[in-house]
Structures are given as C-alpha cells and as structure tokens.
Amino acid sequence: MAASSLSLSPNPTTFTTSTKPSFSPAFHTAPHFIKFPNTSQTPTHIIVKPLTTHSPRASLSPIIPRATATPSTTQTTFHGLCYVVGDNIDTDQIIPAEYLTLVPSNPAEYEKLGSYALIGLPSSYTTRFVEPNENKTKYSIVIGGYNFGCGSSREHAPVALGAAGVAAVVAESYARIFFRNSVATGEVYPLESEGRICEECRTGDTITIELTESRLINHTTGKEYKLKPIGDAGPVIEAGGIFAYARNTGMIPTK
Amino acid sequence: MNSMASSPIAPNPASFISNKKDLGFIAFSTSSQFSIPKCNRRISKKICSVMAPQQSERRPSTTGSVKTAMTMTEKILARASEKSQLSPGENTWVNIDVLMTHDVCGPGSIGIFKKEFGQNAKVWDREKIVIIPDHYIFTSDERANRNVDILRDFCMEQNIKYFYDIKDLSDFKANPDYKGVCHIALAQEGHCRPGEVLLGTDSHTCTAGAFGQFATGIGNTDAGFVLGAGKLLLKVPPTLRFVMDGEMPNYLLAKDLILQIIGEISVSGATYKSMEFVGTTVESLTMEERMTLCNMVVEAGGKNGVVPADSTTFKYLEDKTSMAYEPVYSDEQARFLSEYRFDVSKLEPLVAKPHSPDNRALARECKDVKIDRVYIGSCTGGKTEDFMAAAKVFLASGKKVKVPTFLVPATQKVWMDVYGLPVPGSGGKTCSQIFEEAGCDTPASPNCGACLGGPKDTYARMNEPTVCVSTTNRNFPGRMGHKEGQIYLASPFTAAASALTGYVTDPREFLQ
Numbered sequence: 001m002a003a004s005s006l007s008l009s010p011n012p013t014t015f016t017t018s019t020k021p022s023f024s025p026a027f028h029t030a031p032h033f034i035k036f037p038n039t040s041q042t043p044t045h046i047i048v049k050p051l052t053t054h055s056p057r058a059s060l061s062p063i064i065p066r067a068t069a070t071p072s073t074t075q076t077t078f079h080g081l082c083y084v085v086g087d088n089i090d091t092d093q094i095i096p097a098e099y100l101t102l103v104p105s106n107p108a109e110y111e112k113l114g115s116y117a118l119i120g121l122p123s124s125y126t127t128r129f130v131e132p133n134e135n136k137t138k139y140s141i142v143i144g145g146y147n148f149g150c151g152s153s154r155e156h157a158p159v160a161l162g163a164a165g166v167a168a169v170v171a172e173s174y175a176r177i178f179f180r181n182s183v184a185t186g187e188v189y190p191l192e193s194e195g196r197i198c199e200e201c202r203t204g205d206t207i208t209i210e211l212t213e214s215r216l217i218n219h220t221t222g223k224e225y226k227l228k229p230i231g232d233a234g235p236v237i238e239a240g241g242i243f244a245y246a247r248n249t250g251m252i253p254t255k
Numbered sequence: 256m257n258s259m260a261s262s263p264i265a266p267n268p269a270s271f272i273s274n275k276k277d278l279g280f281i282a283f284s285t286s287s288q289f290s291i292p293k294c295n296r297r298i299s300k301k302i303c304s305v306m307a308p309q310q311s312e313r314r315p316s317t318t319g320s321v322k323t324a325m326t327m328t329e330k331i332l333a334r335a336s337e338k339s340q341l342s343p344g345e346n347t348w349v350n351i352d353v354l355m356t357h358d359v360c361g362p363g364s365i366g367i368f369k370k371e372f373g374q375n376a377k378v379w380d381r382e383k384i385v386i387i388p389d390h391y392i393f394t395s396d397e398r399a400n401r402n403v404d405i406l407r408d409f410c411m412e413q414n415i416k417y418f419y420d421i422k423d424l425s426d427f428k429a430n431p432d433y434k435g436v437c438h439i440a441l442a443q444e445g446h447c448r449p450g451e452v453l454l455g456t457d458s459h460t461c462t463a464g465a466f467g468q469f470a471t472g473i474g475n476t477d478a479g480f481v482l483g484a485g486k487l488l489l490k491v492p493p494t495l496r497f498v499m500d501g502e503m504p505n506y507l508l509a510k511d512l513i514l515q516i517i518g519e520i521s522v523s524g525a526t527y528k529s530m531e532f533v534g535t536t537v538e539s540l541t542m543e544e545r546m547t548l549c550n551m552v553v554e555a556g557g558k559n560g561v562v563p564a565d566s567t568t569f570k571y572l573e574d575k576t577s578m579a580y581e582p583v584y585s586d587e588q589a590r591f592l593s594e595y596r597f598d599v600s601k602l603e604p605l606v607a608k609p610h611s612p613d614n615r616a617l618a619r620e621c622k623d624v625k626i627d628r629v630y631i632g633s634c635t636g637g638k639t640e641d642f643m644a645a646a647k648v649f650l651a652s653g654k655k656v657k658v659p660t661f662l663v664p665a666t667q668k669v670w671m672d673v674y675g676l677p678v679p680g681s682g683g684k685t686c687s688q689i690f691e692e693a694g695c696d697t698p699a700s701p702n703c704g705a706c707l708g709g710p711k712d713t714y715a716r717m718n719e720p721t722v723c724v725s726t727t728n729r730n731f732p733g734r735m736g737h738k739e740g741q742i743y744l745a746s747p748f749t750a751a752a753s754a755l756t757g758y759v760t761d762p763r764e765f766l767q
Contacts, residue, residue: 088522092731098708100359101396103363120732147526152729153472154359155474173523175556176558177458181475185475185476242477
C-alpha cells in the first residue's frame with residue numbers, strides 16, 4: 001500500500017497544546033516535533049456502513065487486521081443496529097481473561113477475538129452480542145453508560161469489539177486506557193454522548209451516527225442526540241491507528 | 256520494508272522520533288534554553304540536575320528559583336521530556352526509562368513492533384526492556400505456553416537483558432530466573448527507581464508509583480511503539496492529593512486505605528488524573544504497603560499514583576539497584592486539582608462488595624455474608640508482608656480455617672519468605688508452618704492467573720458461582736473466573752479473619 005502518496009496533508013501544522021510563547025524556540029530545536037494534518041481537509045463525503053458487514057478497515061487487508069486505511073475509505077456516518085450496556089463495563093466483561101491467550105497481531109486469532117466480544121457480560125444480558133459459532137456481531141454500534149472500558153489495560157478489548165465488526169462505541173465517559181487503546185489501534189470510535197443515551201436506546205434499535213455533525217439518530221424511537229466531538233482522535237482512528245496515521249501524515253517513513 | 260530494517264527511526268531530527276544519537280546531541284548542545292538542566296539518563300546516570308553547572312545563557316524567565324510550581328508527576332514528565340516545565344493537559348513526548356511487558360500482552364506488542372518497525376528491527380534499548388512471564392504459566396493451555404515461547408524467542412533474538420524466564424513448569428523452583436507477578440518482581444529486582452518513567456502493558460503498572468516514579472499501563476500498540484522508539488506521547492495529568500494523617504491502627508493495612516479512597520471518589524473519580532499520597536500515615540508505611548496503595552489507583556481510574564521517595568524508599572533500594580536515580584518532589588506551591596484528607600486513626604477495616612471496587616462497606620457490616628473460599632495473592636495482596644499479616648491473624652486465633660484458603664505468593668522471593676522468614680511472636684514459626692496448622696492450602700507457584708480468572712485449569716480459579724474474600728484488586732463480574740461468582744475485596748487481615756469464620760469478618764475479632 002503506497003501510503004506515502006496518500007498523505008492527508010501536504011501542509012502539516014505543528015501540534016501542541018502548549019502555546020506558551022517562551023516555549024516555541026524549544027519546540028523547534030527539540031526532537032519532539034509533531035506534525036498533524038489540517039483536519040479541515042478531511043473529506044466529508046458519506047459512506048454508510050452496512051448493517052451486518054465487516055469493518056471496512058479490517059477488510060481492506062485480509063492479511064494484517066490493522067489495515068492501513070486510506071482517505072478514500074473515510075467514514076463520517078455509521079448506520080446499524082445498536083447493542084446497549086450499562087455503566088462501568090470493564091474490560092473483563094468485554095473480553096474475559098481466559099481468552100487473552102489469543103494474540104491480536106495474529107490475523108487468525110484477531111478474528112477469533114471477535115467471536116468472544118462482550119461474552120463476559122452477566123447473564124442478565126439476555127441477548128448475545130455475538131451468536132455462537134460466529135465471529136461477527138450484527139450490532140455495529142455499542143451504547144454504554146459511564147466509565148466504559150475500565151479495569152485491565154488489555155488492548156484485546158477494543159480489538160475484540162473491532163474484530164466483531166463494531167464501528168463505534170457511544171458512552172457517557174471512558175476509562176483512560178480503553179479510550180487510548182481504541183485510538184491507537186483505530187479499531188473503534190470511542191464517542192462520548194452528552195447524556196444517558198443508554199437509558200433511552202434498546203438493543204436492536206436502528207442507529208445512525210453522523211460523525212462530522214456529532215449527532216446520533218435513533219430511527220426506532222425517532223430521537224436525536226448530541227455527541228461530543230471526537231476531535232484530534234478522529235483522523236487517527238480513520239487512518240487505522242497511530243502507526244498508519246503517522247505514515248499517512250509523513251511523521252514516520254512509509255514502508 | 257527492508258529499508259526500515261536497520262533504521263526504523265526517522266532520520267530527520269525534526270521528525271517526532273529521534274534516535275539516540277540525535278537526542279544526545281540535542282540534549283547537550285541546543286537545549287540550553289531549558290531552565291532546569293536535565294539528568295539525561297540516556298547519556299549518563301551521573302549527570303544530575305542539581306550538580307550541573309550553568310553552561311550558557313538562559314532566558315531570564317527560566318533562571319532563578321522555581322517560577323512555575325509543579326507536582327511530582329509534572330516534574331517527572333517534564334524531565335523525561337526534556338522540558339523545564341509542563342502543565343496538566345499538555346501532550347508531550349516522554350523518554351521511557353523502563354518498558355515492562357508480560358506473556359499476555361507481550362506477544363501482541365512484539366507483533367506490532369515487528370509489523371511496524373520491520374522484521375529485523377532492533378529494540379530501542381535492550382537494557383531498558385523488562386519481560387516477565389507471570390500471567391498464564393502453570394497451565395496446559397497450549398496457546399498460553401506458546402505465548403511464553405514467543406517472549407523467549409524475542410528476548411533471545413534481541414538480547415534483552417532482563418527476561419525472567421520459566422521453562423520447567425512442573426517445578427517453578429527449578430527456574431532460578433523465574434520471578435512471578437511482574438509488578439512485585441519489578442520492585443524486587445531493582446527496576447523501580449524514583450524520578451523515572453516506567454510503562455508497562457498492564458494496568459497495575461501504577462504499583463511502581465510507590466517509589467516516587469511515574470508508572471502507568473499502556474496497550475500493545477503503544478508498547479510496540481515504545482519498543483522501537485523509546486518514547487511515547489503522553490498527556491500530563493492533573494494531580495489529586497490525598498493527605499493521610501494519624502496513627503494507623505494495628506488492624507488496618509494499606510488495602511483498607513485505598514478501598515476507603517476508591518469508595519470516596521468512585522471507580523472513575525481519578526480518571527485521567529494522578530493520585531499523590533502524602534501525610535504522616537503514608538510516611539510510616541513500608542514499601543510493600545505503599546505499593547498496595549499505588550497498585551489500586553487504576554481502580555479509581557487513575558493514570559498513576561505517587562508516593563514521595565524518602566528514607567524508607569532509599570533503604571529498600573540499597574541492595575536492589577546500583578543505578579543512580581534522582582527523586583523529585585511536589586513544590587510547595589504546586590497546583591492540585593483537589594485535596595482529600597483522612598484521619599486514618601478513625602478508619603475501620605473495609606471490603607469492596609461485588610461487583611465494583613468502589614462498592615465500599617465496613618467489614619463488620621458484612622458479617623452475615625457467608626463465603627465459600629478465601630484467596631490471598633496477586634500484585635495487590637500477595638507480597639511477603641501480606642502473608643505475614645494473614646499469618647498474624649491465624650496465629651492470634653489459634654483456630655483452623657472454615658473455608659478453602661488459597662495462597663499464591665506473588666514471586667519466587669515471596670515464596671521463599673513464606674517458607675523461610677519467622678513470623679514475629681510465633682516462637683520462630685514461618686508463615687508456611689502457621690498456614691499449614693490453620694489448614695490452608697499449600698502455598699502455590701507464583702503467578703497472576705487466579706486473580707483474573709485465566710485459563711480454566713488455573714490454580715484457585717473460581718470455576719463455580721461461589722463467594723470469595725480476596726486480597727486482589729478487582730471484583731467485576733467474572734473477574735476470577737465465573738460470571739456469577741461474588742468477590743469481596745479485602746486486606747490480608749480481613750481475608751484471614753474471614754477464612755477462620757466462613758463469613759466476611761472484621762479482623763478485630765482476632766487481633767484485639
């Protein structure tokens with residue numbers, strides 16, 4: 001994949017949250033120099049994610065699951081059925097420890113991780129997230145409460161969701177490591193809702209998420225909800241993770 | 256791809272990854288505008304900020320006394336990113352002093368490293384990577400065994416200096432290199448040093464904050480990046496300060512303190528934040544107790560926890576490391592997001608009821624909860640002092656346990672202590688003798704497995720929907736194996752007392 005020709009930005013801007021004037025000289029001489037693309041150039045055309053098919057990120061490269069995405073696959077809208085969970089869904093429930101022998105960077109085992117996504121939920125969840133003998137879920141959007149992904153730092157958690165075909169999680173808030181792992185791997189969009197959507201949506205409702213407008217529409221109930229903007233993390237996930245993003249934007253050499 | 260093999264790192268020094276040589280050059284020649292001369296560990300451990308003479312002109316705003324007061328965490332990250340100051344919320348590239356990984360996340364991290372940096376790429380520093388098989392060791396699960404083999408192959412190929420291998424699974428003692436639970440092994444082997452930055456592919460990496468260092472858990476992808484680049488983009492967290500004063504009653508342990516705090520601020524109360532523990536009580540704690548305190552900051556969502564290094568820290572490190580280190584401390588004027596104060600002398604033994612570590616209750620309030628088993632082990636509650644504490648309760652009672660009591664020393668060193676150290680006041684008996692007299696299970700081979708319910712054949716895994724009092728760190732549904740199992744998190748005192756009665760029990764019943 002010729003990622004070099006697909007740089008998102010020909011004119012990178014310096015990225016830093018520190019804007020103290022006294023620091024700018026240091027920034028230009030120190031080795032810590034980060035280029036970020038001008039995100040306003042992000043394509044805005046809409047590709048609707050089908051209800052039940054695989055994540056296009058995964059299907060781009062059948063050999064290596066963490067495929068390097070290209071701008072042409074930009075998704076700003078997700079459409080599908082949702083699976084609703086509660087507060088404090090920890091990573092043991094997303095992928096129980098007995099399945100951590102599966103190595104996410106191994107393609108076959110990556111697929112297998114998908115089959116166990118959310119299998120650790122208590123039996124009070126009567127609907128299975130992934131049917132037995134399936135690797136993929138029919139729910140491409142997970143809706144949760146606060147502190148989603150707390151607990152263990154296992155990257156297997158966002159990977160299992162992504163491998164199962166989840167495009168986005170929408171929760172009130174996230175535990176830090178899960179959020180970071182989601183962005184670093186580019187497996188799922190960890191989106192934040194403004195309110196407790198998890199109490200107003202039901203598993204099986206048809207949902208559309210419009211990323212650029214930070215909006216979630218529940219077609220089953222006819223209600224719309226505001227999401228918090230994904231910000232700088234968006235382009236990283238879109239690219240397929242930090243490595244792909246860094247290559248696309250010229251931060252690190254292309255392969 | 257091939258061109259990546261020998262130089263996985265961007266050749267352009269202005270790019271965000273710099274190789275060692277560039278970094279050294281820049282650190283010593285062009286960074287004089289930084290206010291605090293840095294201790295660049297990459298170059299020499301001997302160069303410390305307090306000693307370094309002023310070498311060249313500086314900006315007026317950066318000379319003299321501290322202009323911007325910082326917390327410990329901010330200072331550690333500032334130094335590791337070669338900046339004079341940092342504020343919460345800033346993203347900064349941090350040079351990593353130690354990267355730890357284990358058998359569960361190591362193979363995936365290695366896979367990412369190879370995929371991204373090239374099949375023939377070399378790690379950034381073979382002496383700064385510590386690889387500790389500890390999660391799924393004593394199992395016949397072939398994939399788990401294979402994962403340890405992957406670690407071994409990688410360590411051989413990369414000539415990793417610190418690899419604590421195990422080959423003979425039938426007898427852990429036949430493996431002199433094998434340590435056991437990574438967070439305890441890191442401390443015992445001298446990899447935890449004040450002022451440094453330690454990252455690990457495990458959420459409980461925060462344990463090492465007990466040494467006054469910045470330590471936090473990361474995922475495979477970030478670890479794969481660090482393996483090749485030796486640095487990582489981190490956001491500077493704001494700090495919550497916990498001031499714990501008062502004499503600690505003899506029936507309390509650090510586990511009670513952290514359960515108190517988590518109960519207070521909830522499982523997300525410290526999300527994205529640093530937790531700094533100070534006060535006379537914290538100063539009086541041993542290193543192992545400080546580790547318990549920092550171990551569970553992640554259960555409050557914390558990014559890291561820190562205890563200022565002091566004479567207790569330096570004493571512990573005396574025979575463990577010969578590397579120079581430089582502790583840093585929060586400035587008096589440092590800004591804390593909020594401060595919490597506790598009078599420890601008034602606290603009572605606590606538990607966290609199912610299914611959340613913040614579901615706090617007094618142990619005595621749960622005296623009617625019948626239990627099926629007790630587990631003493633893990634990075635939280637499987638250290639030498641944890642077993643000493645349990646033995647103290649058994650000794651004081653003189654009775655036998657009423658439920659199966661599983662003991663899993665965290666490391667080989669802890670196991671030897673359990674079998675070798677005399678318990679004070681016992682007339683020279685070891686923990687192992689006291690445990691045997693109390694009817695506990697024989698202390699098992701050091702590993703993490705049961706705490707997180709690893710492979711089905713893991714010793715002490717909860718395969719039935721039972722009720723367990725455990726010295727571990729999490730009680731989410733299914734955490735120790737069975738989804739309908741119920742876990743009460745408690746101190747080793749409370750766990751031992753509960754084993755003796757078959758109910759959740761306040762240890763004061765035996766200790767007073």
